Amino acid sequence: MCFLLVERSFKPIPNTALSEYDFFSLNPIQKVTIFVSPSLNANGPDRPLLFSVQLDDGSVHKVQPISNTAPGTLPPGWGGVNGFVANSIASPSVQVQAGAGKHTLRIGMMEPAVVVQKIVIDAGGLKPSYLGPPESIIV
Numbered sequence: 001m002c003f004l005l006v007e008r009s010f011k012p013i014p015n016t017a018l019s020e021y022d023f024f025s026l027n028p029i030q031k032v033t034i035f036v037s038p039s040l041n042a043n044g045p046d047r048p049l050l051f052s053v054q055l056d057d058g059s060v061h062k063v064q065p066i067s068n069t070a071p072g073t074l075p076p077g078w079g080g081v082n083g084f085v086a087n088s089i090a091s092p093s094v095q096v097q098a099g100a101g102k103h104t105l106r107i108g109m110m111e112p113a114v115v116v117q118k119i120v121i122d123a124g125g126l127k128p129s130y131l132g133p134p135e136s137i138i139v
Helices: none
Strands: 019-025 029-036 051-055 061-063 093-098 101-109 116-122
Touching (some): 019 116, 101 116
Antiparallel strands (some): 029 116
């Protein structure tokens, strides 16, 4: 997935494209979860890994998948059997509200090194699973 930068004010830079996904939902949308590869915030404490999520013309949500930590320490949830590294995934969620129908999901990079693996749109009834739900069929 390729991203273009978004301003620190969380607004898309004029005349640039974001990654956009058009889709149709038969049910109201409740939540969007973005599965990303775990990566430390290597750009310094003032530049953590960030990306933005926007559904339709709604508000732009800033997402920081890995929390800030002091230099030389690892963020909570990094290690261990069920940590980000063991699972090779961090999966932050954004609460959104939208009715059934045609929608556009926009994802924008705010800092480099964010690798998106999978996008899951929860329209109700989503059950927890290790890899997330299977890919939806194209209708």
